[in-house]
Amino acid sequence: MSAVIRLLLRRLGISVIVLIGVSMLIFAIARVIPGDPARIALGPNAKAEQIASLRAQMHLDESLPVQYGHFLADLSRGDLGISLYTNRPVTKDIAQFLPATLELVFCAGIIMIMLGLPLGILAARYRGRWPDHLIRVLSLVTVSAPGFVWAVILMLLFAFYLPLFPIAGRLNDSFDIARVTGFLTIDTLLAGDFAAFTDALHHLVLPAIALSLSGIGQAARLTRANMVETYNKPYIEMAQAYGFFPSRIARIYAFKPSLIPSLTIIGLDFAAMLGNAFLVEAVFAWPGLSRYGVAVILRKDLNAIMGTVLIIAITFLIVNIIVDLLIAFLNPRIRHSARGSA
Amino acid sequence: MIRAMRILASNPLSLVGLLLVLLITFAAIFAPWLAPFPTHNGAVIDFAFANKGPSARNWMGTDLVGRDIFSRILYAYQISLMLGIVVLAIATPVGTAIGLIAGYVGGWTGSILMRIVDVFLSIPPLVLAIAMMGVLEPTLTNAMLAVTVMWWPWYARLVYSIARSEREEGYVLAAEVIGAGTMHIAFREILPNCLPAIITKMTLDMGFVIIIASSLSFLGLGVQPPTADLGSMVAEGARYLPDSWWLTVFPGLAILVAVFGFNLLGDGLRDILGVDE
Numbered sequence: 001m002s003a004v005i006r007l008l009l010r011r012l013g014i015s016v017i018v019l020i021g022v023s024m025l026i027f028a029i030a031r032v033i034p035g036d037p038a039r040i041a042l043g044p045n046a047k048a049e050q051i052a053s054l055r056a057q058m059h060l061d062e063s064l065p066v067q068y069g070h071f072l073a074d075l076s077r078g079d080l081g082i083s084l085y086t087n088r089p090v091t092k093d094i095a096q097f098l099p100a101t102l103e104l105v106f107c108a109g110i111i112m113i114m115l116g117l118p119l120g121i122l123a124a125r126y127r128g129r130w131p132d133h134l135i136r137v138l139s140l141v142t143v144s145a146p147g148f149v150w151a152v153i154l155m156l157l158f159a160f161y162l163p164l165f166p167i168a169g170r171l172n173d174s175f176d177i178a179r180v181t182g183f184l185t186i187d188t189l190l191a192g193d194f195a196a197f198t199d200a201l202h203h204l205v206l207p208a209i210a211l212s213l214s215g216i217g218q219a220a221r222l223t224r225a226n227m228v229e230t231y232n233k234p235y236i237e238m239a240q241a242y243g244f245f246p247s248r249i250a251r252i253y254a255f256k257p258s259l260i261p262s263l264t265i266i267g268l269d270f271a272a273m274l275g276n277a278f279l280v281e282a283v284f285a286w287p288g289l290s291r292y293g294v295a296v297i298l299r300k301d302l303n304a305i306m307g308t309v310l311i312i313a314i315t316f317l318i319v320n321i322i323v324d325l326l327i328a329f330l331n332p333r334i335r336h337s338a339r340g341s342a
Numbered sequence: 343m344i345r346a347m348r349i350l351a352s353n354p355l356s357l358v359g360l361l362l363v364l365l366i367t368f369a370a371i372f373a374p375w376l377a378p379f380p381t382h383n384g385a386v387i388d389f390a391f392a393n394k395g396p397s398a399r400n401w402m403g404t405d406l407v408g409r410d411i412f413s414r415i416l417y418a419y420q421i422s423l424m425l426g427i428v429v430l431a432i433a434t435p436v437g438t439a440i441g442l443i444a445g446y447v448g449g450w451t452g453s454i455l456m457r458i459v460d461v462f463l464s465i466p467p468l469v470l471a472i473a474m475m476g477v478l479e480p481t482l483t484n485a486m487l488a489v490t491v492m493w494w495p496w497y498a499r500l501v502y503s504i505a506r507s508e509r510e511e512g513y514v515l516a517a518e519v520i521g522a523g524t525m526h527i528a529f530r531e532i533l534p535n536c537l538p539a540i541i542t543k544m545t546l547d548m549g550f551v552i553i554i555a556s557s558l559s560f561l562g563l564g565v566q567p568p569t570a571d572l573g574s575m576v577a578e579g580a581r582y583l584p585d586s587w588w589l590t591v592f593p594g595l596a597i598l599v600a601v602f603g604f605n606l607l608g609d610g611l612r613d614i615l616g617v618d619e
Contacts, residue, residue, distance in 0.1 A: 014460075021461030029473055137355065140609065144602035146553045148560050148573075149594040152580055156591070160584035275468030279557055283580060294561055297476035309473045313465045320464070 004328045004335065011324050015317045022313045023075065026306050027068050036060070037302050058302075071306075080310070081303035085296050090307035093292060098311065099182025100170060101277050101288035107208035108277075109270045112215035116266075117259075119216070120223025124258075125250040127228050135224070139217030147276040151210035151283035158206060165206045168285035172199050207284045211276055215269045222265050226258035260331050267323030271316040349614045356610020362603025370419035377413035385568035395588055403588035405578070411588060414570035415596045421482065421571055422600065426551040429489045430544050437497025438533070438540060444498065445505025446514075446528045456502060462495040468557055475563035485564040489554055493547070500543060504536045538615035546608035549601035556597050572597050 038054040039046065055061055058081075059070045074081060080090035123135040142150075159167045170184055171177065175196040180187050185204070188197035230236065231254055239253050240246075281290035289308060296304035328334045350356055374380050378400075388408030396403045402411040444455035462470070474488035505528070508514060517527050556573030558564035565571040567578075572593045579589025611617075 014457075017457060018460050018464050021457065022464055025461055025465075026473070029477055140605050141598070141602060144549065144605050145594065145598040146557045146560070146573075148557065148576060148580075149597055152576060152583065152590045152594055156584055156587060272466045272468070275466030275472070276557075278468065278472065279560060282561065282577075293472065294563075297472065297563065300477065302477075305473060305476045309465060309469055312469050316466060317464055 004325065007328050007334065008321070008325060011321050015321060019314065019317065023072065023310065024068070026309050026313075027071055029309075030302050030306050031064065031067075037300065075310075080307035083296065083301055083304040083307075085299045085301040085304060090304050093304065094289070094307060094311050096182070097287065097289045097292045100184075100286060101274070101281065101290070102315070103183045103185065104204065104207055104211060104281070104286060104288060105270070105273045105277055107204050108212035108215065108273050111208055111212040112219055112269065113266065115212075116216040116219025117223050117255075117262075119220035120262075121227065121250055121255055123220060123224040124227035124231065124254065125246060127224070127231070132224070135220055139220045142213040142217035143221075145214070146279060147211050147214070148279035148283050150213045151207065151280045154206050154210050155283060166203050170200065170203050170287060171196065175199060207280050207286055210283070211273055211280045214276075215266075215273065218269050219262065219266050222262045223255075223258060226261050227254050230254045230258045256330075260327055263323055263327050263330070267320055270323075271319045274312050274315060346614050350610060353610050353613065355606050356613070359603050359606025359608075359610060362599060363607050366419055366600050366603060367423065369416050370423045373413075373416040373420055377410070377416045379410040379413040382409040382413045383417040383568075383570050393582075393586055393589075395586075402592040403586075405575070405589055406582070406586075411575070411592050414575065415572070415593060418570040418572045418575065418593070418596070419600065421565055421569065422552045422555060423548075425482070425486055425489070425555045426548045428486050429493055429551050429555075430547060432490045433493035434497050434540065434544060437494035437499075438501045438536070440494070441498040441501030442505050442528045442533060442536070445502040446509055446532055447524060448506075448509070452502075455498070459495040459498045459502075462492065463499065465492075467492045468554060471554060471558060472561065472563060475558055480563050480566055482565050482569075485555060485558055488558070489551060492554075493551070496547075497540065497543070500539060501536050504539060505532050508532045508535055539617045542608055542612045542615055542617045545604055545611050549604035549608070552597065552601055552604075 036051070036055070038051050038058060038060060042050055042054060059067050062070075078091060080094070082088065083090045083093050086093055119135050119139070123132045126132050155167065158164050166172075171188075175188070175193065177184065177187050177191050177193065177196055180190050184200040185197060188194075188200050227250075236249060236253055239249050244253075277288060278290040278293060280286065281288045282294070285291075289312075292304070293308045296308065350360065369376060373383075377383075379386075386407070386409055388404075390408065391400065391404050392408040393406050394400060394404045394408075400410045400412065402415065404410055405414070440455055440459070444452040444459075465473075470492040471485075471488040474491060475484065478484040478488065509532075514527060514531055517531050522531070552572075555564060556571065556576075559571045559573035560577045562574070562577065564573060567574060575593035576590045576597075579586060579593070582589055
């Protein structure tokens with residue numbers, strides 16, 4: 001077990017370095033902006049002294065390294081500055097909008113794993129036969145369109161033509177749920193309102209499927225490729241010679257070792273959904289980080305842009321660490337290794 | 343070459359992919375001659391035919407100001423393909439060079455280069471591009487810049503991992519023994535062995551660049567109206583669902599068909615060139 005802890009520490013160490021790099025990158029992007037951020041934020045009618053005071057407040061008059069220092073110092077206090085768009089601390093804004101996005105991404109991630117892995121197993125088990133070809137074409141189709149195209153198609157089919165699911169939003173207005181975690185599926189259960197919980201789930205279905213479709217295809221293809229490789233190993237042949245059922249061989253002997261290389265990429269896909277959520281949220285009017293992110297970008301609200309990207313990068317890093325730990329737990333070679341090098 | 347043709351012929355899906363890619367490239371290049379309404383790429387208004395469904399005159403219907411959607415899709419393919427080619431033409435050599443040096447030289451140089459790559463890879467690609475477009479003016483050139491900046495690290499990582507494993511191969515050791523220079527070994531000895539993987543990735547990436555670029559313009563951060571772009575066409579039409587479905591469905595399917603073509607072709611190339619997934 002200590003190998004896993006060592007791995008965790010090493011990953012955390014690398015993540016801190018990467019995070020510092022990310023903060024530099026975000027800072028660099030923010031300074032590419034043409035024009036004076038203070039003037040853009042205050043609009044064309046602002047007086048000179050107003051602009052000067054905002055410039056001082058944003059440390060815009062100082063040298064770039066000093067500005068970066070201020071940015072880091074604020075950051076270490078958990079202060080991302082004031083959004084010039086909402087006039088509230090960026091951390092507050094993000095805390096309000098992030099849970100809706102995370103809830104959507106988690107659901108999409110679960111759908112991706114629940115459908116993608118079994119489809120991959122199925123394709124590998126029937127490799128070279130029709131289920132394999134069918135799954136291959138289907139997964140190629142799903143990865144061939146961005147989330148917003150699937151969102152539009154799903155909405156048209158299952159919200160308009162077959163009105164099975166709601167068209168937009170997270171929850172019917174008739175429900176009044178106290179906000180605890182920001183995750184509506186959890187908050188409704190905490191409130192003990194089962195009807196609201198069902199309604200929240202109902203709203204989640206189409207956006208989550210639209211977001212997960214390309215991930216499902218990716219996960220299925222990857223699982224299939226890794227499993228086919230495993231199937232060529234001698235111990236599978238031995239299991240077949242013993243007369244084990246093909247389904248048992250597929251599930252236990254071929255799948256488990258193949259899962260490990262797939263997991264890294266699935267983790268990356270999972271995290272990439274944070275970006276793609278922007279597209280799906282826009283179609284389904286999902287009140288998540290996307291609406292906020294696009295609004296602040298159109299207003300060139302620097303603090304909010306930097307804060308949003310930073311929070312997404314941190315979430316991305318956390319997901320990757322979790323995936324690495326999962327791999328360490330699943331992979332006996334790492335779990336039992338003395339040196340714990342992965 | 344003959345072997346490649348034979349594999350391609352025995353794999354009907356890649357053949358379909360090749361045909362789709364050729365068809366779309368042809369349509370994009372000859373859009374001014376193929377489009378029934380070549381002027382509809384710009385700010386044309388024809389209210390007599392505004393917001394009409396598919397008909398014999400307008401195969402895919404018309405948009406809110408009466409422009410022919412089919413014509414606009416052909417022009418939008420021009421933008422998508424050009425963007426993809428420019429992005430890959432810059433991102434691939436940059437990423438490959440960095441990956442080769444980091445992988446072959448290794449040591450501190452390699453570690454620092456790959457940590458920089460990690461930084462870029464630790465922000466979801468679309469978010470990085472969105473952030474860059476957030477501070478830049480939304481133009482085609484800036485969209486290309488933003489997508490390129492987020493694209494090179496993927497090549498760096500791919501080439502890095504190949505170069506790392508090739509470093510120990512006999513032919514590299516042999517070159518070292520006879521005193522070949524570092525640059526010679528990296529670019530003349532190792533690089534040719536990375537090419538199949540790079541070419542496969544480029545084919546698949548044409549599709550992904552089209553997806554990312556259309557996503558940017560879908561959010562209003564890419565090519566600006568009145569220029570036709572698949573992403574912004576979907577965004578404009580999404581407000582008029584379900585009645586004016588042709589406004590979104592045809593541009594959306596146009597993205598799907600193009601990317602599907604590149605994916606099928608890339609998938610086939612992977613088999614032909616013997617690249618691991």
